[in-house]
Amino acid sequence: YLKQLFSTKRPHQTCKGSAAKSPSKVKTSPKKAPEEHGDHGRPFIKTSSLFRNNPEIPDVLSPAVNQVKEKVFTSNTFEELNLHPHLVRTNLNIVLNVTSMTSVQKKTIPVLMSGKDAVVRSQTGSGKTLAYGIPVVQFLQAMQPKVKRSDGPLAVVIVPTRELALQSFQMFQKLLKPFTWIVPGVLMGGEKRKAEKARLRKGINVLISTPGRLVDHIKNTLSIAFSAVRWLILDEADRTLDLGFEKDLTVILNALNVTGLARQNVLLSATLTEGLSRLASISMKEPVSIHVSEGSEDTVEACPQAAPQALSDSYAMPERLQQHVVVVPSKLHLVCLAAFILAKCKFEQRQKLIVFISSCEAVEFLLTLFTAVLCVKPSTASTKHTSTSLNFYRLHGNMRQEERTEVFQEFSQCKTGILLCTDVAARGLDLPQVTWIVQYNPPVSAAEYVHRVGRTARIGAQGSSLLFLTPSEMAFVDVLANHNISLSEMKMEDILATLMKDERFKGRGKWDSKQRSATAFEQEVRERATVLQTDFENYVHANNESLQTAKSALQSFLRAYTTYPSSLKHIFHIRSLHLGHAAKSFGLRDAPQGLGSSITTNPANSKDSKKGKDKAKRYCKFSEVGQ
Ligand SMILES: Nc1ncnc2c1ncn2[C@@H]1O[C@H](COP(=O)(O)OP(=O)(O)OP(=O)(O)O)[C@@H](O)[C@H]1O
Numbered sequence: 001y002l003k004q005l006f007s008t009k010r011p012h013q014t015c016k017g018s019a020a021k022s023p024s025k026v027k028t029s030p031k032k033a034p035e036e037h038g039d040h041g042r043p044f045i046k047t048s049s050l051f052r053n054n055p056e057i058p059d060v061l062s063p064a065v066n067q068v069k070e071k072v073f074t075s076n077t078f079e080e081l082n083l084h085p086h087l088v089r090t091n092l093n094i095v096l097n098v099t100s101m102t103s104v105q106k107k108t109i110p111v112l113m114s115g116k117d118a119v120v121r122s123q124t125g126s127g128k129t130l131a132y133g134i135p136v137v138q139f140l141q142a143m144q145p146k147v148k149r150s151d152g153p154l155a156v157v158i159v160p161t162r163e164l165a166l167q168s169f170q171m172f173q174k175l176l177k178p179f180t181w182i183v184p185g186v187l188m189g190g191e192k193r194k195a196e197k198a199r200l201r202k203g204i205n206v207l208i209s210t211p212g213r214l215v216d217h218i219k220n221t222l223s224i225a226f227s228a229v230r231w232l233i234l235d236e237a238d239r240t241l242d243l244g245f246e247k248d249l250t251v252i253l254n255a256l257n258v259t260g261l262a263r264q265n266v267l268l269s270a271t272l273t274e275g276l277s278r279l280a281s282i283s284m285k286e287p288v289s290i291h292v293s294e295g296s297e298d299t300v301e302a303c304p305q306a307a308p309q310a311l312s313d314s315y316a317m318p319e320r321l322q323q324h325v326v327v328v329p330s331k332l333h334l335v336c337l338a339a340f341i342l343a344k345c346k347f348e349q350r351q352k353l354i355v356f357i358s359s360c361e362a363v364e365f366l367l368t369l370f371t372a373v374l375c376v377k378p379s380t381a382s383t384k385h386t387s388t389s390l391n392f393y394r395l396h397g398n399m400r401q402e403e404r405t406e407v408f409q410e411f412s413q414c415k416t417g418i419l420l421c422t423d424v425a426a427r428g429l430d431l432p433q434v435t436w437i438v439q440y441n442p443p444v445s446a447a448e449y450v451h452r453v454g455r456t457a458r459i460g461a462q463g464s465s466l467l468f469l470t471p472s473e474m475a476f477v478d479v480l481a482n483h484n485i486s487l488s489e490m491k492m493e494d495i496l497a498t499l500m501k502d503e504r505f506k507g508r509g510k511w512d513s514k515q516r517s518a519t520a521f522e523q524e525v526r527e528r529a530t531v532l533q534t535d536f537e538n539y540v541h542a543n544n545e546s547l548q549t550a551k552s553a554l555q556s557f558l559r560a561y562t563t564y565p566s567s568l569k570h571i572f573h574i575r576s577l578h579l580g581h582a583a584k585s586f587g588l589r590d591a592p593q594g595l596g597s598s599i600t601t602n603p604a605n606s607k608d609s610k611k612g613k614d615k616a617k618r619y620c621k622f623s624e625v626g627q
Pocket residue numbers: 096097098099100101102105122123124125126127128129130269270427428429430454458459
């Protein structure tokens with residue numbers, strides 16, 4: 001069917017009009033349309049109409065849902081917990097500046113301190129890390145005889161990504177400050193194995209690791225011994241399973257189980273549902289199920305079998321998170337994202353955005369393109385509105401680890417900026433003061449949606465999110481509604497209207513700001529969007545290198561599109577993509593020839609067999625996370 005997909009004769013379901021019948025007939029090449037010069041000295045190349053032959057944009061009808069609410073804070077303080085006074089005063093009150101417990105902490109800490117296993121679900125940004133960190137530290141500092149480095153790991157914390165491993169490690173460093181005899185350490189893909197081996201040999205008591213790297217050491221590092229382990233924490237437990245790490249987890253559990261010491265096991269995530277029972281059954285003993293949704297004051301319950309089944313499919317969302325959706329035809333995706341970034345980061349103050357993109361190559365491409373086109377200063381001082389400069393960052397699994405760590409730290413500390421990233425940044429990361437989450441490419445599940453938007457509106461703060469969908473993808477709104485998530489619509493035209501503030505993209509000179517006619521305004525917005533798209537296309541087509549980069553970004557986007565799970569294929573199916581229009585969203589004037597064969601030759605996209613499907617899943621996900 002891939003042949004069919006890239007055939008120009010393929011009838012297209014999502015588009016109206018003649019262009020829909022010939023998707024590759026997107027005509028704009030310098031040869032076909034000779035250059036002329038516009039008012040601003042920029043060479044104009046006639047861009048095929050961005051606003052014609054697009055599918056209709058119906059209104060979004062987000063079904064009414066009862067949003068599940070969780071109260072973040074309680075009026076209880078940590079003093080009530082009978083913790084070591086240094087842990088409360090030095091660490092929590094002074095170093096971490098926290099006094100009252102969050103709901104999940106109030107429910108989880110006493111359960112864990114009583115020695116039980118637990119499965120913990122509470123909304124993103126509600127303080128789950130301290131909910132397990134405090135009991136672990138309280139337990140370790142009280143151990144007699146005193147913990148020694150040579151005891152090796154006493155607590156093992158498994159997290160799905162490297163940045164999250166680093167973040168959890170830093171939290172343990174803070175919590176363990178007064179207890180200098182207990183040593184935390186982190187192992188993660190991308191770091192030097194030799195240095196990690198040396199640290200393991202010296203002794204690490206609280207070991208934080210990504211699954212793959214831990215398995216690597218279990219197999220290859222003689223000095224790793226788990227004879228003393230008393231705690232196993234799986235943070236973002238559902239994702240760890242998702243990533244196909246089940247095999248790795250089995251290796252880890254087998255290594256831990258050899259000793260037979262009594263061990264406490266804790267699973268945590270904002271989206272624990274089905275699938276977890278399987279994990280619980282292999283790793284836990286009569287776990288207590290803890291969830292925090294409103295009206296569930298008593299939801300600390302012993303659920304001997306398959307505790308997570310008590311959890312419903314309704315996800316609690318942060319109360320002060322404003323969720324939006326915008327429906328944008330593929331052709332207009334690029335200009336619409338650019339206009340949104342300009343609106344927030346150029347014409348508003350102190351905005352910090354995270355933009356989720358489906359592939360590493362597309363992240364790289366957009367970074368280069370936006371830096372070249374959007375960051376250019378106007379040739380005259382004609383920008384009417386006060387504007388601030390744009391600071392772009394990027395994070396994805398194909399970057400070197402040092403670079404990833406550097407970007408993570410820099411973006412954590414910056415006051416304004418735009419992080420273009422893949423799902424490596426979707427889970428667990430606690431990046432301060434993020435104001436907007438933009439999902440430029442839709443997530444692979446409702447759970448991933450929850451985690452992505454959860455990078456804002458943390459710990460009771462305010463935040464907003466925007467999901468981009470094409471008209472053919474609108475049914476994803478219903479998928480979210482099934483999990484009690486409701487979105488309000490933002491209009492594409494309103495986002496594009498930002499371009500009226502930016503004189504760099506002025507149309508061909510007829511616009512007069514004193515004009516009051518709505519039609520003239522709309523016309524000028526469209527012209528400016530076209531000018532911006534032309535700038536993008538000119539950049540992409542300026543040389544062979546940038547053209548190839550755009551093509552491979554498009555290709556990687558298409559590959560990623562094939563990896564949606566079968567339950568969502570009726571919404572996100574590569575057959576319903578309009579290749580010519582998708583190409584436009586990568587600044588390409590025409591749909592590249594031969595893309596079909598390059599996608600079919602990739603084993604990740606062979607979908608003839610189940611094996612092929614599995615490979616496809618793995619290909620994308622492993623390359624994303626870059627274990
Ligand atoms: N009791 C508290 N009072 C104030 N701030 C807190 C408290 N507990 C945790 N925090 C802060 O809240 C933020 C979010 O916490 P954390 O990262 O543990 O959330 P989470 O529930 O694990 O989120 P996610 O599901 O996204 O991983 C962190 O900056 C943390 O320091």
